[in-house]
Amino acid sequence: MKQYRWLAYPYAVWMMIFIVVPLLLVLFFSVTAKTPDGSMVLTLENFKKFWEPMYISVLIRSVLLAVYSTVICLVLGYPLALILAGKDFKRKNVLVMLAVIPMWMNFLLRTYSWMTLLEKNGTINAFFGTLERLAATYLNMELTLPRVNILYTESAVILGMVYNFLPFMILPIYSVVSKLDRSLIEAAQDLGGNNLVVFKRVIFPLSLPGVLSGITMVFMPAVTTFVISRLLGGAQFMLIGNLIERQFLFSGDWGFGSALSIILLLLILLSMGFMSRYEQENGGGGLW
Amino acid sequence: MKKLIKVMFLLVLLAMTFSLASCGGSGKPTLKVFNWADYIDESVYKAFEKEYGIRVIYDTFTTNEDMYAKVVSGNADYDVLFPSDYMIKRLINEDRLAKLDFSNIPNYKYIDEKFKDLDFDPNNEYSVPYMWGTLGILYNKEMVDEPVTSWDILWDAKYSKNIFMYASQRDAIGVALKRLGYSLNSRNEAELEQAKQSLIEQKPLVLAYVGDDVKDKMVAEEAALAVVYSGDAIYSMWENENLAYVVPEEGTNLWFDSMVVPKNSKHKKEAELFINWLCDPENALKNTLYIGYSTPNSAAYDMLPDEVKNDKSAYPDDDILEKCEVFDDVSDVLDIYNRIWDEIMTAN
Numbered sequence: 001m002k003q004y005r006w007l008a009y010p011y012a013v014w015m016m017i018f019i020v021v022p023l024l025l026v027l028f029f030s031v032t033a034k035t036p037d038g039s040m041v042l043t044l045e046n047f048k049k050f051w052e053p054m055y056i057s058v059l060i061r062s063v064l065l066a067v068y069s070t071v072i073c074l075v076l077g078y079p080l081a082l083i084l085a086g087k088d089f090k091r092k093n094v095l096v097m098l099a100v101i102p103m104w105m106n107f108l109l110r111t112y113s114w115m116t117l118l119e120k121n122g123t124i125n126a127f128f129g130t131l132e133r134l135a136a137t138y139l140n141m142e143l144t145l146p147r148v149n150i151l152y153t154e155s156a157v158i159l160g161m162v163y164n165f166l167p168f169m170i171l172p173i174y175s176v177v178s179k180l181d182r183s184l185i186e187a188a189q190d191l192g193g194n195n196l197v198v199f200k201r202v203i204f205p206l207s208l209p210g211v212l213s214g215i216t217m218v219f220m221p222a223v224t225t226f227v228i229s230r231l232l233g234g235a236q237f238m239l240i241g242n243l244i245e246r247q248f249l250f251s252g253d254w255g256f257g258s259a260l261s262i263i264l265l266l267l268i269l270l271s272m273g274f275m276s277r278y279e280q281e282n283g284g285g286g287l288w
Numbered sequence: 289m290k291k292l293i294k295v296m297f298l299l300v301l302l303a304m305t306f307s308l309a310s311c312g313g314s315g316k317p318t319l320k321v322f323n324w325a326d327y328i329d330e331s332v333y334k335a336f337e338k339e340y341g342i343r344v345i346y347d348t349f350t351t352n353e354d355m356y357a358k359v360v361s362g363n364a365d366y367d368v369l370f371p372s373d374y375m376i377k378r379l380i381n382e383d384r385l386a387k388l389d390f391s392n393i394p395n396y397k398y399i400d401e402k403f404k405d406l407d408f409d410p411n412n413e414y415s416v417p418y419m420w421g422t423l424g425i426l427y428n429k430e431m432v433d434e435p436v437t438s439w440d441i442l443w444d445a446k447y448s449k450n451i452f453m454y455a456s457q458r459d460a461i462g463v464a465l466k467r468l469g470y471s472l473n474s475r476n477e478a479e480l481e482q483a484k485q486s487l488i489e490q491k492p493l494v495l496a497y498v499g500d501d502v503k504d505k506m507v508a509e510e511a512a513l514a515v516v517y518s519g520d521a522i523y524s525m526w527e528n529e530n531l532a533y534v535v536p537e538e539g540t541n542l543w544f545d546s547m548v549v550p551k552n553s554k555h556k557k558e559a560e561l562f563i564n565w566l567c568d569p570e571n572a573l574k575n576t577l578y579i580g581y582s583t584p585n586s587a588a589y590d591m592l593p594d595e596v597k598n599d600k601s602a603y604p605d606d607d608i609l610e611k612c613e614v615f616d617d618v619s620d621v622l623d624i625y626n627r628i629w630d631e632i633m634t635a636n
Contacts, residue, residue, distance in 0.1 A: 054634040120510050152496040234496020235455050238633045250457070251626045 030258035046259035055243070059263075062240040065154065065229075066222035069161035070169075073218045074211065076162070077169035081210070082203075084170070085177035099170050102163075111160055111231050118151040118232075152234035160228040168217040176210030177203070212275050220268055240264055318343045319558045322359070322366040324545065325350055327419075329578035332571045339565075342558050359384070359550060366550060367559040373544045374615045376415050377408040381617075385414045386549045392560035395567035402606075403584040406544065407614050415546035416563050417584040419576070421518035422604065422612060423459060423541040426502075430530050431512035439467035439536045442513060443486070448493045452505060452514035455497035457629040458615065459541065460487060463515055466538045473616040477624055484628040488635045497633075506531060517543070521601060522580045533601035539611025544584075 033043045049055070084095055102110065117123045128145040135143035150156045180203065188198045226241030235242070240260060247257030321333070325348040333344045347366070349355040352375040358364050359379075371379065379385050390396055390412075399417060409415045427436050431450065434441075442451055442463070453460055462472045464483035474480055495511050503520045505511065507527040516524070521533035547566065549559045565571060569587035576583035576592070582602045583589055589597065596602065604612075618625065 054631055057636075058634050119505075119508065121508055234494075234498065235633070236491070236494065236497060238630075242633075243630075246630075251622075253626070 026258045026261050028258075029254045030262045033255055043255075046255040047263070049256055050259060050263060055260075058238050058243050059240055059267075061237065062223050063267075065157060065161070065237075065239065066219050069158050069165065069222045070215055070218045072158065072162045073166050073169040074215065077166055077214065078173060078211070081170050081173035081177055082207075084174050085180075096174070099167050103167050107164060108227060110164065111228055114156075114160055114163065115151065115231055118148055118156060120147075120149065120151070122148075122151075124148050151232065152236065154233065154237055156232040157229050157237060160232040161222045161225065164228065165218045165221055168221070169214040172213040172217065173207060173210035177207050180206055212278065216272055216275060219271065223268070224264060316341060316343045317555060317558055318345055319368065319555055319562055320345045320347070320364075320366045321368045321562065322347050322349060322355060322364070323368075323370040324348060327370065327545075327579055329574045332566065332574050333562075335571075336562060336565045340558075340561060342561070344562075365552065365554065367553040367555045368562055369548050369550060370418055370545050371548065373406070373408045373546070374617055376546055376548060377617055379548065379550075380409065380414055384551055386551045386553060386556055387413045388416070388549060388563070389556075389560060392557065393564040393567065395564045395569075398567055398569055398572070398585045398587040400584055400586040400589070402609070403544070407616060408544075409546070415548045416567065417544050417546045418566065419579065419581040420542065420544045420584050421581055421602075422535050422543070423454075423462070423515065423517055424521065424533055424535040424601070425513055426506055426516045426521045426524055426531055426533050427513045428506070428509055428511075428530050429532050431509075436513075436532075436534045437537050439463055439538055442515070443467075443490050443493070445493060447512050449495045450512040451490075451494050452502050452511050453490075453494050453497050454502070454515045455499050457625055458618075459515065460497075460632075461625060461629065462541055462615075464490075466536070466540060469538065472541055472613040473618055475618065475621045477621075480621075480624055480628055484632055487632045491632065491635055503527075518601065519581055525601075526580075535601065535604040535608055535612075537608060537611075539608060539613065542609065542612035542614050544614065 030046050031042055031044065032040045033045055035041055080095075080099070084092055084099075086092075115122075119125070125147050128147065132143045132145055135141050150159070184202055184206070185198060188202045193201065224241045226239060226245045229235070229237050229239045229242055244257050244260045244264070247253045247260065251257075319342050321344055323346070327348070328346075333346060336342070337344050349358065352372050355369065355371060356375060356378070359366060359369065376385075393416065396416060403417045403420065404412055406415075406417075425436055425439070425441065427441075432441075432447070441447070442453075454463075461480070461483050464486045465472055465474050465479065468479070468482055468486065470476070470479045470483070474483075498505065498514075500520075502514050502516055503524050506514050506516070506524050509528070509530070516533070518533065518535075521531075525531045525533060547563045549556055549563075553559055566575070567585060569585060569591065572583050572585035572588035573591050576585075576588060577596075580602075583592075589603070
């Protein structure tokens with residue numbers, strides 16, 4: 001393999017230009033400020049500015065919403081991943097496709113379509129209305145169906161996150177579980193373990209690396225999103241992503257925006273470090 | 289992906305060839321006009337070409353910032369631009385505009401006196417107003433049964449979760465300032481602080497803070513009330529006849545799109561001829577009827593059909609107009625504006 005090492009050079013160059021240099025720039029902007037005469041000075045003002053209750057509350061809200069969505073994704077995605085990985089399941093490929101296909105469509109488009117679905121006079125409510133009318137004319141019965149009214153609430157934001165990021169939870173778990181050594185499960189069964197015990201003592205611990213990468217892959221985009229909160233939250237729930245976007249596109253405060261990005265980066269690094277330690281202790285694998 | 293890049297590259301190349309070709313061209317003098325998209329009756333400039341034998345190259349933009357970036361980049365050589373008030377002020381401050389020779393624009397006399405000597409061009413040296421409008425309340429007559437006269441209705445708990453606010457710092461804070469009886473361009477921290485408090489109070493009643501998409505949402509009857517610009521209101525009212533627009537009695541933001549000539553224009557004479565052509569009452573009438581915005585041209589206004597002339601949403605009464613203000617550049621206190629908007633948006 002050693003003679004192919006040069007194949008990695010293009011990527012190394014790519015990484016230098018488009019990842020390392022921008023990161024250094026962000027770091028640079030976060031610790032400098034422009035003085036009135038145009039020169040740059042080192043400062044920690046940008047980070048100090050963050051320690052205000054309103055900005056802290058933005059960070060807390062972002063983390064909370066991201067945690068909620070991650071937990072929901074795990075609860076929904078884990079069983080699905082297990083079913084997908086089950087050997088005796090014939091239409092497995094179709095289901096895997098169904099989980100992946102939404103990702104082929106543009107993310108923004110998918111989020112906009114949720115707006116159309118959830119609106120007061122949106123598709124879902126219009127459908128309920130039609131059902132009620134049909135029931136009244138053909139079955140002569142008075143049907144009252146509930147109306148969906150969650151657009152522009154935190155629930156809509158969480159829904160949008162779960163919908164958009166669920167595949168990122170399913171796929172890593174699926175890939176780990178489907179590669180599980182079947183003989184381990186058979187051995188556990190031979191030794192008299194019932195299904196629950198086999199799951200608790202064998203399958204779940206072995207699937208943990210997939211779960212951990214799933215959690216990271218959902219949590220990261222969820223905590224940084226700004227589109228979902230703006231469209232489905234009606235811009236009422238400012239998340240850290242919105243705050244950063246605002247500094248760059250509107251206020252022109254690149255220093256504060258960069259400082260926020262660095263804080264978010266540290267937060268993500270910290271949680272990833274936490275996870276990878278846990279993973280090492282448990283002999284991990286997974287996607288990383 | 290590669291294919292896409294190739295296609296894009298070809299398109300760019302094609303566009304460049306065309307623009308080069310247009311530079312060469314025939315012996316006819318050319319005039320490059322840069323206007324908002326869908327903001328002129330095309331027959332008006334076609335007739336100008338015929339009348340004076342000048343070829344008009346007509347390009348469009350969608351935001352002031354977009355226009356500014358292109359004009360400043362130095363590659364553009366436009367002769368007539370149509371920016372809005374605050375952008376004109378910026379262009380004047382940066383010394384990018386040419387002083388107009390009004391002896392070449394005799395039709396300037398048709399511009400209503402109240403639209404002359406505006407704050408962004410105090411001595412009327414650089415700009416000629418083209419269209420104007422207001423910021424106001426668009427409401428659904430089926431959902432709101434009381435008369436809408438004041439900004440206060442946006443603070444009425446009866447319409448809780450039935451209100452769209454404009455997700456724009458200057459406009460939203462401006463609404464609150466006007467409601468409190470202050471200037472739209474307030475630089476007073478105490479006044480701004482009060483505006484902030486009132487917007488935080490209002491927040492639980494607001495369904496969402498939206499941008500341009502407010503038009504479609506109001507047409508789809510997603511809410512009863514919305515803060516919109518008169519142009520958007522006119523569009524929405526065309527699409528849904530339950531909608532009505534009102535300029536609140538406390539006054540509001542008054543905006544202008546005016547015609548200016550950049551300093552580097554090589555066809556200033558022709559540009560002034562063009563501006564004069566657009567100020568001709570017949571042409572101004574055609575444009576205002578086509579676009580639907582309000583005309584500053586008094587002769588054109590007199591010729592308007594009565595139902596347009598008496599439409600208070602397009603032509604509010606003078607006593608309301610007197611309370612309206614044009615946006616001023618507030619860069620010096622922008623930090624305060626930014627901070628209070630952050631506080632409003634993060635409030636629970």
